[in-house]
Amino acid sequence: xxFQNVKGTRDFYPEQMARRNWLIGKWRExxxxxxxxxxxxxxxxxxxxxxxxxxxxxVSELYNFEDRGxxxxxxxxxxxxxxxxxxxxxxNALPKPIKWFCVxxxxxxxRPQRGRLREFWQWNVDIxxxxxxxxxxxxxxxxxVALDFLREVGFSSEQVEMRISSRTLIAQLLETLGIEAAxxxxxxxxxxxxxxxxxxxxxxxxxxxxxxxxxxxxxxxxGEARGPEGLAMIEQLLGGNQPDESPxxxxxxxxxxxxxxxxxxxxxxDPGIIRGLAYYTGIVFEAYSKGTLGRAICGGGRYDNLLxxxxxxxxxxxxFGMGDVIVLDQLEEMGLLKLDQSPEGIYVVxxxxxxxxxxxxxxxxxxxxxxxxxxxxxxxxxxxKQMQEASAHNVGHVIIVGDRIALKNxxxxxxxxxxxxxKLANExxxxxxxxxxxxxxxxxxxxx
Amino acid sequence: xxFQNVKGTRDFYPEQMARRNWLIGKWRExxxxxxxxxxxxxxxxxxxxxxxxxxxxxVSELYNFEDRGxxxxxxxxxxxxxxxxxxxxxxNALPKPIKWFCVxxxxxxxRPQRGRLREFWQWNVDIxxxxxxxxxxxxxxxxxVALDFLREVGFSSEQVEMRISSRTLIAQLLETLGIEAAxxxxxxxxxxxxxxxxxxxxxxxxxxxxxxxxxxxxxxxxGEARGPEGLAMIEQLLGGNQPDESPxxxxxxxxxxxxxxxxxxxxxxDPGIIRGLAYYTGIVFEAYSKGTLGRAICGGGRYDNLLxxxxxxxxxxxxFGMGDVIVLDQLEEMGLLKLDQSPEGIYVVxxxxxxxxxxxxxxxxxxxxxxxxxxxxxxxxxxxKQMQEASAHNVGHVIIVGDRIALKNxxxxxxxxxxxxxKLANExxxxxxxxxxxxxxxxxxxxx
Numbered sequence: 001x002x003f004q005n006v007k008g009t010r011d012f013y014p015e016q017m018a019r020r021n022w023l024i025g026k027w028r029e030x031x032x033x034x035x036x037x038x039x040x041x042x043x044x045x046x047x048x049x050x051x052x053x054x055x056x057x058x059v060s061e062l063y064n065f066e067d068r069g070x071x072x073x074x075x076x077x078x079x080x081x082x083x084x085x086x087x088x089x090x091x092n093a094l095p096k097p098i099k100w101f102c103v104x105x106x107x108x109x110x111r112p113q114r115g116r117l118r119e120f121w122q123w124n125v126d127i128x129x130x131x132x133x134x135x136x137x138x139x140x141x142x143x144x145v146a147l148d149f150l151r152e153v154g155f156s157s158e159q160v161e162m163r164i165s166s167r168t169l170i171a172q173l174l175e176t177l178g179i180e181a182a183x184x185x186x187x188x189x190x191x192x193x194x195x196x197x198x199x200x201x202x203x204x205x206x207x208x209x210x211x212x213x214x215x216x217x218x219x220x221x222x223g224e225a226r227g228p229e230g231l232a233m234i235e236q237l238l239g240g241n242q243p244d245e246s247p248x249x250x251x252x253x254x255x256x257x258x259x260x261x262x263x264x265x266x267x268x269x270d271p272g273i274i275r276g277l278a279y280y281t282g283i284v285f286e287a288y289s290k291g292t293l294g295r296a297i298c299g300g301g302r303y304d305n306l307l308x309x310x311x312x313x314x315x316x317x318x319x320f321g322m323g324d325v326i327v328l329d330q331l332e333e334m335g336l337l338k339l340d341q342s343p344e345g346i347y348v349v350x351x352x353x354x355x356x357x358x359x360x361x362x363x364x365x366x367x368x369x370x371x372x373x374x375x376x377x378x379x380x381x382x383x384x385k386q387m388q389e390a391s392a393h394n395v396g397h398v399i400i401v402g403d404r405i406a407l408k409n410x411x412x413x414x415x416x417x418x419x420x421x422x423k424l425a426n427e428x429x430x431x432x433x434x435x436x437x438x439x440x441x442x443x444x445x446x447x448x
Numbered sequence: 449x450x451f452q453n454v455k456g457t458r459d460f461y462p463e464q465m466a467r468r469n470w471l472i473g474k475w476r477e478x479x480x481x482x483x484x485x486x487x488x489x490x491x492x493x494x495x496x497x498x499x500x501x502x503x504x505x506x507v508s509e510l511y512n513f514e515d516r517g518x519x520x521x522x523x524x525x526x527x528x529x530x531x532x533x534x535x536x537x538x539x540n541a542l543p544k545p546i547k548w549f550c551v552x553x554x555x556x557x558x559r560p561q562r563g564r565l566r567e568f569w570q571w572n573v574d575i576x577x578x579x580x581x582x583x584x585x586x587x588x589x590x591x592x593v594a595l596d597f598l599r600e601v602g603f604s605s606e607q608v609e610m611r612i613s614s615r616t617l618i619a620q621l622l623e624t625l626g627i628e629a630a631x632x633x634x635x636x637x638x639x640x641x642x643x644x645x646x647x648x649x650x651x652x653x654x655x656x657x658x659x660x661x662x663x664x665x666x667x668x669x670x671g672e673a674r675g676p677e678g679l680a681m682i683e684q685l686l687g688g689n690q691p692d693e694s695p696x697x698x699x700x701x702x703x704x705x706x707x708x709x710x711x712x713x714x715x716x717x718d719p720g721i722i723r724g725l726a727y728y729t730g731i732v733f734e735a736y737s738k739g740t741l742g743r744a745i746c747g748g749g750r751y752d753n754l755l756x757x758x759x760x761x762x763x764x765x766x767x768f769g770m771g772d773v774i775v776l777d778q779l780e781e782m783g784l785l786k787l788d789q790s791p792e793g794i795y796v797v798x799x800x801x802x803x804x805x806x807x808x809x810x811x812x813x814x815x816x817x818x819x820x821x822x823x824x825x826x827x828x829x830x831x832x833k834q835m836q837e838a839s840a841h842n843v844g845h846v847i848i849v850g851d852r853i854a855l856k857n858x859x860x861x862x863x864x865x866x867x868x869x870x871k872l873a874n875e876x877x878x879x880x881x882x883x884x885x886x887x888x889x890x891x892x893x894x895x896x
Contacts, residue, residue, distance in 0.1 A: 002533075002536070002759035003493075003494065003496070003497050003500075003529075003533045003759055004494075005490055006493065006494060006521060009492070011489055011490070011534050012488040013538070014485040014486060017486045017487050017488055018486075020488070029819075032821050033793075033819060033820060033822060034815055034821075034822070034823075035793075035821060037462040038462060038465045038466075039459075040460040040465055040468070041460065042453055042457030042459070042567055043457075043523075043555070044457070044511070044555075044567075045453065045454065046451065048451070052451075063492070063513055063521070065511055067454070067557070068557055068558075073454060073511070075491075075492075082459075085450075085451045086459050088451075090461070097826055100462070107491075109516055110516075130826050131826075133827075133828060134826035134827060137826055140808075148815065148816060151816070257808055260808045260809050261808055261811070261812035262809075262816070311450035345483075356585075360588075360705055360708045360709055361710075363709070364708070364709035364710050367482055368600075371481060373481045373482075374481060374483065375482075375483035375547075378545055378578050378579075378582035378586060379579065379582060392543070393483075
């Protein structure tokens with residue numbers, strides 16, 4: 001082979017493209033039914049849009065290049081900077097809340113590995129500009145959309161779990177335990193990796209944080225906390241009886257709303273969900289499948305300061321991202337990837353080249369007037385060979401153009417001759433043929 | 449504004465995104481009904497994939513950058529090299545003919561101008577690997593798909609014209625006129641620009657080609673040739689009576705097939721269609737609108753040697769490309785851009801925060817069980833304000849959650865109370881509510 005694709009990118013042959021389109025179609029369907037509208041930005045932006053948010057260190061992870069004028073550009077590695085830029089440009093004109101989603105491709109200039117490619121697609125869902133009083137509902141709605149997708153494509157609550165925590169709750173707890181703010185990041189880092197290390201390593205790492213005995217004991221308990229018991233334990237550590245507007249009250253309300261929306265079975269409080277990025281200011285969540293891949297299917301959270309920090313307007317936000325690679329991998333592994341394979345369209349077969357003109361007329365009628373997919377053989381072969389091609393194309397019906405014109409239902413095998421027995425010489429003939437074809441296809445559809 | 453998008457790229461706010469999705473949706477629908485299947489490649493390839501086809505001169509027109517390993521990459525400026533690479537990798541396994549389409553974005557590192565942007569989307573349709581005997585049908589089919597789209601979105605044959613020529617026919621004519629092969633490129637260049645210059649400049653340019661009197665006279669006649677008369681004139685210059693397998697016979701057959709497929713009104717023979725690229729080996733075509741933009745809406749042709757030349761297999765090919773910028777511009781200018789604005793979905797309004805839980809349950813039922821878009825207000829506002837939000841969302845129905853639950857048809861204004869008058873406390877309640885809602889929505893749909 002003279003040339004190959006770049007490692008970490010993918011060629012989408014029709015079968016892979018069908019999978020990608022299926023997934024993106026589902027993402028769109030689920031987003032729209034929850035009232036989100038689609039947007040997109042350019043594939044590349046000025047490099048400084050990314051360094052401004054993430055620092056110069058990000059440059060080596062980006063594909064970057066120069067404009068003709070020498071300005072530095074980069075392929076987008078994520079959507080947030082673009083989203084902030086776009087919202088900022090119309091901050092006053094856009095009605096709030098902004099419920100937007102997108103299905104862009106992103107790029108990472110890193111070594112590809114299983115589940116992490118250099119070009120991938122990602123579903124992004126965000127709610128921007130809610131008022132304080134609506135934040136719980138917006139939080140629940142965001143988690144709900146992710147779960148609505150996972151449930152729709154067939155993941156049961158046995159197969160997938162939405163782990164939810166609150167960064168403000170954990171911060172409050174650390175403060176209550178007397179751990180000063182400067183040490184919080186170190187504690188977060190250990191909690192974040194809790195599920196990626198053996199229990200004894202977790203204990204060891206907690207022990208090396210330089211905390212007091214009581215603090216260490218509380219963190220070890222926190223490491224094991226999960227579900228309603230975990231929340232009860234935290235409430236106890238906080239001194240009990242947290243009000244509705246407290247971080248714990250809010251988290252409980254979000255979990256309650258998710259239960260109302262009938263996805264409570266999927267959800268569990270899990271203080272091990274931290275999400276490395278520093279900018280989360282409230283709820284954080286990640287979905288994990290019970291499959292073999294130890295990576296989250298999706299993740300997100302509340303980021304009330306982020307838009308302002310990256311040069312956008314001071315609007316609250318909550319959102320999540322879900323990449324195509326892991327979810328397709330998991331769907332496949334669990335046998336849940338079921339693309340529609342039902343027969344579709346019509347194949348037109350002719351009994352010889354002397355009927356090729358009528359074949360072309362019929363093909364154009366099926367495509368334009370019936371709006372149905374229609375194919376025919378480009379080869380001068382026997383009816384038998386053309387019928388084999390029709391089968392390979394998985395069509396619902398075949399029209400056979402010979403001395404007479406016949407319609408065959410490929411599911412039932414039933415074949416009927418049309419009463420129309422002329423050449424399709426003019427528009428009146430075409431209309432007559434079309435009317436009879438419509439009737440027969442209607443009858444044929446009923447009988448299958 | 450702190451940051452802006454790169455000049456020549458576009459931000460797709462929801463209203464622009466709806467246009468892009470509408471266009472790409474139409475491209476897909478039309479491709480599929482003509483039996484094409486979708487593929488895609490990566491957004492970037494090794495730079496040498498492009499320089500191998502187009503020479504080092506192409507580099508300055510590409511956005512290029514380096515891999516971590518120092519290998520040169522480039523953002524794709526077109527699909528053909530990727531197509532050739534992908535087909536080459538599976539040349540034997542793929543059933544022929546290969547009828548593929550794609551709707552990728554491409555990139556040009558040039559100064560943006562009206563109708564030419566740095567990032568744009570393009571519909572590509574190709575038929576690869578037909579046998580010699582099927583080439584006329586494949587040629588006609590390709591032109592047909594482009595016209596099927598243009599007709600479907602509303603361009604009449606008064607508004608858009610498909611100009612068709614044959615590079616082999618023009619080459620044969622030049623040979624017959626005694627113009628040696630080495631001068632053909634210069635003649636093509638003048639013919640190609642015929643429509644972009646005043647008649648007297650065309651004459652001047654023909655005169656400077658250094659040809660004999662008879663050759664010049666014939667070329668001036670060719671410059672004015674159009675339609676059936678133009679073809680008759682060329683047949684005369686060729687000595688009359690060209691057989692079916694001759695370039696003229698083939699071109700006439702393709703035009704005849706297009707007439708059979710009922711798009712003959714759009715098609716005209718036009719020897720001014722050359723298409724700058726050197727690789728075309730048969731039919732060439734471009735569609736022009738009668739709007740103000742002097743650029744082709746789409747263009748393509750037969751390229752039987754191209755795949756082999758760019759490192760692919762020795763397979764015949766015919767195809768075309770249509771960019772998003774010009775066609776959207778022309779559709780808008782002619783008032784043909786009609787996105788579906790009909791009301792859709794349901795808005796749930798509540799009479800106070802004490803009904804917020806039931807609101808959430810109902811929202812989840814509409815989304816998941818009815819699969820309908822469903823929104824609700826995040827704000828604690830009056831029913832009146834929520835109804836205004838519902839109108840702004842252009843929904844078909846509103847569910848009002850108060851002491852009773854009511855359904856309002858926004859088109860007719862009719863409002864009915866549901867007989868269901870409980871809280872949605874459990875699954876049985878939900879099912880009872882859902883059943884009544886289904887019935888009422890069915891009745892309501894019938895009455896509008």
